[in-house]
Amino acid sequence: xxxxxxxxxxxxxxxxxxxxxxxxxxxxxxxxxxxxxxxxxxxxxxxxxxxxxxxxxxxxxxxxxxxxxxxxxxxxxxxxxxxxxxxxxxxxxxxxxxxxxxxxxxxxxxxxxxxxxxxxxxxxxxxxxxxxxxxxxxxxxxxxxxxxxxxxxxxxxxxxxxxxxxxxxxxxxxxxxxxxxxxxxxxxxxxxxxxxxxxxxxxxxxxxxxxxxxxxxxxxxxxxxxxxxxxxxxxxxxxxxxxxxxxxxxxxxxxxxxxxxxxxxxxxxxxxxxxxxxxxxxxxxxxxxxxxxxxxxxxxxxxxxxxxxxxxx
Numbered sequence: 270x271x272x273x274x275x276x277x278x279x280x281x282x283x284x285x286x287x288x289x290x291x292x293x294x295x296x297x298x299x300x301x302x303x304x305x306x307x308x309x310x311x312x313x314x315x316x317x318x319x320x321x322x323x324x325x326x327x328x329x330x331x332x333x334x335x336x337x338x339x340x341x342x343x344x345x346x347x348x349x350x351x352x353x354x355x356x357x358x359x360x361x362x363x364x365x366x367x368x369x370x371x372x373x374x375x376x377x378x379x380x381x382x383x384x385x386x387x388x389x390x391x392x393x394x395x396x397x398x399x400x401x402x403x404x405x406x407x408x409x410x411x412x413x414x415x416x417x418x419x420x421x422x423x424x425x426x427x428x429x430x431x432x433x434x435x436x437x438x439x440x441x442x443x444x445x446x447x448x449x450x451x452x453x454x455x456x457x458x459x460x461x462x463x464x465x466x467x468x469x470x471x472x473x474x475x476x477x478x479x480x481x482x483x484x485x486x487x488x489x490x491x492x493x494x495x496x497x498x499x500x501x502x503x504x505x506x507x508x509x510x511x512x513x514x515x516x517x518x519x520x521x522x523x524x525x526x527x528x529x530x531x532x533x534x535x536x537x538x539x540x541x542x543x544x545x546x547x548x549x550x551x552x553x554x555x556x557x558x559x560x561x562x563x564x565x566x567x568x569x570x571x572x573x574x575x576x577x578x579x580x581x582x
Contacts, residue, residue, distance in 0.1 A: 273332070363407075497529075
């Protein structure tokens with residue numbers, strides 16, 4: 270089956286600065302894929318190339334098999350984009366905006382689908398409001414409706430919930446899960462890593478214009494097996510035992526809590542043996558398993574500042 274998105278050796282230079290350094294990845298039809306990375310990693314450049322807003326310096330990008338440069342009209346017709354920046358026509362109503370957007374894609378008789386979108390995105394009662402009368406949340410929902418009005422098989426969500434309140438975020442993700450369940454391919458970029466962890470089946474992490482990780486979300490979390498331990502003692506420890514200092518241990522709450530991090534099964538077994546040799550036993554143990562934020566920071570730590578100085582892509 271043709272990939273929904275296919276990126277091969279994609280590169281982009283701005284003068285002497287490399288925004289993308291020959292990245293490659295695919296997104297299968299019907300997949301929910303996350304493209305993550307710190308500011309300046311190359312996410313926006315990648316999305317702009319897929320949307321036909323930026324020409325690559327090298328490599329190929331395709332949407333549903335159509336080259337985003339050589340077959341722009343066909344690739345763009347198969348793509349819906351919810352941009353990060355909120356922009357609406359101040360003097361056009363919500364309903365008229367969607368009618369115009371449908372017309373731009375050559376969609377005829379879109380009234381029924383537009384009406385459904387207005388209901389599903391809680392915009393029906395505001396359908397005749399002009400752009401300058403809309404709240405921030407309404408504008409966000411209108412962007413989603415515009416991206417979906419031509420029923421594209423692939424949808425890009427670029428920071429879709431930035432600045433959105435909790436209730437709207439819940440409604441938004443409920444709707445996105447429904448269209449994904451119906452077969453729509455989703456490519457998500459977000460700084461809310463809990464959203465990516467909950468929704469994405471597979472994740473690519475960018476750093477300095479390169480792919481740092483590309484695998485199933487569950488496998489990515491398993492591969493990084495650090496554990497943060499917090500041990501509570503009924504009597505305070507006067508100091509950290511010498512044999513435990515290699516675990517970056519720290520005493521908290523007046524010595525009643527020992528916090529540390531272990532790396533992998535063998536590391537944890539060594540810690541517990543040393544603790545037993547010391548003859549001290551905790552009354553309670555709290556274990557924090559790594560989440561996507563932990564993995565993200567481990568892969569990108571120390572790179573964000575350099576990227577930010579290099580180019581704000």
